[in-house]
Amino acid sequence: MVANLSRPQSSDRNILAQSSNKVSNFSQRHIGPNSDDVQQMLVTLGLNNLDDLIAKTVPQGIRLDKKLQLPKAQSEYAALAKLKQIAEKNQVYRSYMGMGYHDCITPTVIQRNILENPGWYTAYTPYQPEIAQGRLEALLNFQTMIIDLTGLEIANASLLDEATAAAEAMSMSYGICKNKSHNFFVSNACHPQTIDVLQTRAKPLSINIIIGDHQTFDFSETIFGAILQYPATDGKIYDYRNFIEQSHAQGALVTIAADPLSLTLLTPPGELGADIAVGSTQRFGIPMGFGGPHAAYFATKEEYKRLVPGRIVGVSKDVHGKSAYRLALQTREQHIRRDKATSNICTAQVLLAVMAGMYAVYHGPDGLRGIAETVHKLTATLAAGLQSLGYKIVNENFFDTLRIELGNTSLQAILEAADARNINLRIFDNSDVGISLDETTTEADVIDLLQVFALQDQLPFNIAEITFSSSHISQIRESEYLTHPIFNRYHSETELLRYLHQLETKDLSLTSSMIPLGSCTMKLNATSEMIPVTWAEFGKIHPFAPISQTRGYQILFQQLENWLGEITGFAGISLQPNAGSQGEYSGLLVIHEYHQSRGEGHRNICLIPQSAHGTNPASAVMCGMKVVGIACDDQGNIDVADLKAKAEKHSSELAALMVTYPSTHGVFEEAIQEICAIVHEHGGQVYMDGANMNAQVGICRPGDIGADVCHLNLHKTFCIPHGGGGPGMGPIGVASHLVPFLPGHSVIKLGGNLGAVSAAPWGSASILVISWMYIAMMGAExxxxxxxxxxxxxxxxxxxxxxxxxxxxxxxxxxxxxxxxxxxxxxxxxxxxxxxxxxxxxxxxxxxxxxxxxxxxxxxxxxxxxxxxxxxxxxxxxxxxxxxxxxxxxxxxxxxxxxxxxxxxxxxxxxxxxxxxxxxxxxxxxxxxxxxxxxxxxxxxxxxxxxxxxxxxxxxxxxxxxxxx
The missing domain is CATH 3.90.1150.10 (Aspartate Aminotransferase, domain 1)
Incomplete structure (x- = not known):
């Protein structure tokens, strides 16, 4: 039989068009039930159609009467192609800017088998440890790595970023220290974004930040704590022992923010006498991603184990006596202690901590030391070459970072020469620049850098002739680290691959079955949404790269902000908060600043229903507010009479109401508009917790309901995967009168005049592509x-x-x-x-x-x-x-x-x-x-x-x- 190769008739073309539309319709792949299933379920509920269900579920007064104004839905292929066009507008320079962010090499076995593996990224927080042993073991590896490198006794399972980890250290020190001081010393050698976040966090708590030189601080003022950078932000290595001793004499606690790679060569913070160590493990195989997500670390002494923020994985045993892992001690303390909790952090950067820990497993102690020594030798070679060119290196002792005095050479000339070679340098001022080398740096890169400073291609020397001293590292480490077999066993890819797979099979993820967790929204994380995360155009961008090199990111941010604004009904969006807890804190801080601007800084009462998420009270306390509980009725709704009574009682001091909608009890409260009106009547603002936004999109909008602020869990409603307990993103939307108070940033200037709440200007920017893809492929309908x-x-x-x-x-x-x-x-x-x-x-x-x-x-x-x-x-x-x-x-x-x-x-x-x-x-x-x-x-x-x-x-x-x- 000969096949009919003639062109299809019109009826055939219609069938083909319908079939093609079905294949390209992403929403039909994202949504589980088909049309027949939907009808059967409606029959079970005694309903005719979905509109009947919505009419009986969502109060009529808040329902949208129009379709969301969003771009038409695109197929997966079309959306990826469009995003690729946007990505290509980013320019991937070699960024030697440092400041806690470094290019690095993600071992491909880790990239493919963890970062790109749904068996790892679709798992949930390990609250059910029996089916999360793989992830818990990987986190224990991470904790062990941090304990060894820092020389301290305990570590948690990661925090959000270095700057917020520093802020958590400040808060913990404030709670521990008994000398009644409100002063916290911050070395001016700390990274600027860390100083920015510390200032933001300190203000509502009436903590006085003293920024100065640790070498000249005379301790005439009593401090409750201090933070030092190691190595300093300009690369210099200090001996902090004397400062630490003087701080301890006052009863103060000292935090050292340390680069973990440098700690393979430098005396660890614990041996210097530090009480707390914080930092970022980004350079342990995690792409810069224009700011995140990355796994920060937090280590301290065992005597403070019950005060450590975030999560700690501990060892226990099962009923058969077998060793087993689970979350330990203060885990989920927010849900128990509420406003008495030591922190509002209820998550970790699990997926990234797993990657960083496995980076150490992959390389082992010898491999890490080898990387560190190579980076340092190249830095020393660069320093010698720059000196041969007549430049002065400010810091005699350094690990990977140099501060260079330009002398008579103009800054503009250097920057133009660097730009011509696609190189970013750090600018300290008009006369000094900085260079930080990293794992990816080669001898050819060093030559390029020397040519930049020579202002010509021809160098007056051969790089092989440059001699350098190996004494640029002071505080040389003598103690061992990573001696456990886990860091010395899996160095062939075969063995590591098997180890990763064995751990993966111990964890239940969405690859096995549904994870029906209330308030956590464990929906599909589609492959097409995930693929762009590892594109170099998004992953290899330094968070402080010039805006001119990040046009693609700026388009992405603008479109996503517009879409989220339309979905929520808000006038302004900040993408900076890099977790739901950060979103809560940021939203309340915006309210706090708004009241301050109106001369009503005395407003400090936050009304919180009994049904609220446990992080709500903890976030309110972090913003300097006092929590007043609101009762719920027998149906689980907010008791409106109790709300009225307490709003009236605290009318002159009322700052905000925190409300979750639909309620934490799983219903659309009929009185929500009345509730918002009561709070507004008494001068307060309404903060809506966006954890349950998955029940609102396209049906109703927080801004229309009466909310003034709302945070959005992009790792819930908008498809960023939970990653086994992180990463997350918690951007906030605000009404027009609150737009001026959105988070800003000291390094990259943003519109808002609030300080920074996260280390990077746009938080964990690289995973925003996931939510962009989701909205682009789904469209309004x-x-x-x-x-x-x-x-x-x-x-x-x-x-x-x-x-x-x-x-x-x-x-x-x-x-x-x-x-x-x-x-x-x-x-x-x-x-x-x-x-x-x-x-x-x-x-x-x-x-x-x-x-x-x-x-x-x-x-x-x-x-x-x-x-x-x-x-x-x-x-x-x-x-x-x-x-x-x-x-x-x-x-x-x-x-x-x-x-x-x-x-x-x-x-x-x-x-x-x-x-x-x-x-x-x-x-x-x-x-x-x-x-x-x-x-x-x-x-x-x-x-x-x-x-x-x-x-x-x-x-x-x-x-x-x-x-x-």
Whole structure:
């Protein structure tokens, strides 16, 4: 038979066009349920269409009556092509500007198998440690690396960036020091962005920042703390011992901000006497990305372990006595201590910390020292060459950074010569410039730099003839580091590849099943959204590169700000906050500054409902506010009468209300506009927590509802992946009267006159491409449809499970928003079943537990997102229904109160196979409770972990060698 190769007829062309449209329609790939699934779910809910659902769920008074004004949705291919055009407007120069940011080499085995691997980047925060052992081990490696390099006793699992880590150190020192001083000394040799963030953070807390020279500070004023840069921002290496001793004599704590690569050669901060060390691990294989995301580190003495901000991974044991990892000590303390929490940081930069830790595993101590020595030798060669050209090197001792006096040579001439070679230098002033070398620097680059300063291609010497002294490093390190086998075992790619894969298989991620966490929005992180993150045009840009070289980024920022402004109804957007907690803090600080500008700086009362996120009270306290709680009624809504009474009581001091919408209880509160009006009537501003924005996009807008400020979790609603607990982004939107108070920056001048809240002007800029791609591919209709399906999926789950587990809160028409709370409290009395028993049993069915015991103890909060198919929703519901039947077996007496499948969950493969089986249920019932588990089984690698044992026997670094015997 001969194929018909004639052109298709008109009817055929229509079919082809429809088929092509379906293939190119990204929203149909992002949204899980198809049209048939949607109709079936609507029938289950007794509804005709999605508009009926929205009408019964979202109060009419706040619903949008028009379509969002966004560009038409693009296919994945078209959006990538468009973004590539934008990226190409960036100019990738060799940036030798330093200031804590350096070009580096990401080992390709780490790039491909961690950074670009959904098994790593789609996992959630390891609150369920039994199914997060891989990530936890990788973070323990990171902590061990930091402990070894800094010479201190404990380290956390990372913070957001060096500047905010320094601010956390200042706050911790303020809380610890007993000398009642309000003064904090900041060395003028610190990086300027760090000084900027410290000044911003200090102001609302009435901390007095003293900026000066540590060599001449006479300690006539008592200080509670100090921070020093090591090496200094201009490259000089100081011996800080005398300053530290004098500080300690006053009872003050000293923080050293240290470059970790330099610590392979320099005496570590702990040996100098420092109490805290902070810094960035960016140069350990993490691209600059125009500012982030990067993993900062925080290390301190063990006596301060319960005051350390952020998360710490600790070692414990499971029920079988096997070593196991989990988050330790103060983890999630914001949700427990609220306004008494030591920090509002509830996250880490997990994905980046994993990369940095694996960089050390990949290179080992010898490899890291080799990199550091090469960088230093090239710097010393450059210094000798510059001196031969007649320039003066200001710093005699240095590691990788030089400060050069130009003498009679004009700055403009140097900058033009550098620009001609695509080189960026740091400008200190009209007479001094700086050069910081890095891992990527070659001898050819050194020659290029010398030609820049020679102002000609022909050098008056051969670089091979240059001699240099090896004595440019003072404070030489003598102590060992990275001696643990983990840093000395995996140096062939085969071995490292296998190690990475073994860790990956211990973690449940979105590659295995849905992660139905309420308030966390674990939706699809599409591959097309992720691909541009590793483009060199975005990754190799220094955050302080001239604006003229970052035209692509500026277009990206402007478009994303416009789109987010349209989606939220706000006049201004700041992309600087690089986490949701940072967004909260920034939004409240904007409100604080607004009141100050009106001569109402006395307004310091922040009203916070009982249902609020735990970080809300902690953020308010960081902004110098006092928290007043607002009650909730029996339906979980804000008690309007209580709000009115307290707003009136504190009318003259009212600064803000913090409200989450839809509420943390999973409903659209009908009185939200009245709530906003009450606060405004008494002179306050409304801060809306954007954690639940996934239920608003295209349906309603915070700015229209009455909010003045709202932060957006781009790692939730706008598809930046959670990365196992970070990175995140938390930009804020503000009403027009607050635009002048948005965050600014001292290095790259921005419009707002608030100080910097993050180290980089646009936060973690390189991952903004993910949200840009998501919005560009979805368009207004796709985004709105996603919101409707998110609400549909949640209501479908609530309906299917309500006869097994009561739905705690519902709206006035009996519907929930995009998440629902299932009440399990009665099971404690009827079957001795705790909420954790259900969470751990879900692991045997292959699922991550929903959010447990928050915002109401003894409940689970389920958020399915729009990305999960009806088939997956049904599978999840079947698992919970099967678990309820297992509980019924306990209630009826057919299964023992203590020896049952829930109390013993999760079941590992080893526990089923090794040893005698002594339980009153079968191995099959334990390990293969559902039909699908026989086709694909995710096995927890450890049994239930004893967290209390780990806190009593606190260990936050890799186990000693004997533990492996």
């Amino acid at each position: 796709g985004l709105t449809e996603a919101t409707k399906i998110a609400i549909l999926n949640a209501n479908y789950i609530a309906k299917k499970l309500e006869s097994f587990y009561p739905v705690l809160y519902q709206g006035k028409n009996g519907f929930v928003a995009h998440e629902c709370i299932l009440d399990l409290r009665a099971l404690k009395k009827s079957a001795n079943i705790e909420i954790d028993d259900v969470a751990k049993r879900l692991m045997d069915y292959g699922f991550h537990a929903p959010t447990v015991s928050w915002p109401v103890g003894g409940t689970i909060m389920v958020e399915p997102t729009e990305s999960e198919s009806k088939e997956e929703l049904d599978r999840f519901c079947e698992a919970l229904i099967a678990i309820r039947k297992e509980i019924s077996e306990i209630e009826s007496g057919n299964m023992d109160l203590q020896d049952n499948v829930l109390k013993n969950a999760p079941h590992t493969a080893e526990s089923l196979i090794v040893g005698e089986w002594k339980h009153g249920y079968s191995r099959e019932q334990a390990g293969y409770p559902a039909s699908w588990s026989k086709e694909y089984k995710f096995w927890p690698s450890v049994g239930r972990i004893d967290a209390a044992f780990g806190d009593r026997n606190f260990v936050c670094s890799c186990l000693p060698m004997e533990a492996y015997s």
